[in-house]
Amino acid sequence: MSATVRKAPVITVRPEPENLPEPLPEPAVEELRLETVLGALSDPLRLTIVRKLLLESEAFDHSCGWFDLDRPKSSLTHHFKALREAGVTRQRQYGLERRSHVRVADLNARFPGLVDLVAVWTPRDTP
Template sequence: MPSATHAPDTTATPLAEPARAELRLEAVLGVLSDPLRLHIVRKLLLESPDADRSCGWFGIDRPKSTLTHHFRALREAGVTRQQQYGLERRSRVRIEDLDARFPGLLDLVRAWQPAD
């Protein structure tokens, strides 16, 4: 008998985030001042701008609680949008909202190179 395949859960539940008009530059710059959060945002922008990505996709070797904290900080500042897919949360950068509120900011984030 063939094994049953299960389709992935595509029903996403968005998590709370500030509206575009509520985005504050000091909050966005504050969360991006953390090197790990800046790395997360750059990786999304450069490698996956049009897709929701789970924590495991980033390959960051940190405790789950630490990653949860950083992803929540990005969402609460309005930098990322998170959606719940069953037990998994996936993130993407709010490119249109950030470009509308802070033109050029994401271009700077994309172009930034970490010091060696």
């Protein structure tokens, strides 16, 4: 019997505002697969995206321009799509913008603790 000491953040779940646009296609909670989610999170850029959403969100969801990522737009599209299709994030279309947020409640329900691991992650030192 080992007592797991929980370190810090324990990300809080934001309630969904009313009257949002429909989410883009995504897997349902029951369909989430650990191997797929882990695959989506095994990329440093995507970890950066998810962590920033978890720790620095100023609103419910954020457009891809909010992140300040130094990559071509088409690369960002690729990664945001990968996160959504794995079930890590939910994306909605607001006119021109496509905004993302992390499916914290769904991930906690299926994979408790995983979101917290991403929240405390730090990128590798670039030597």
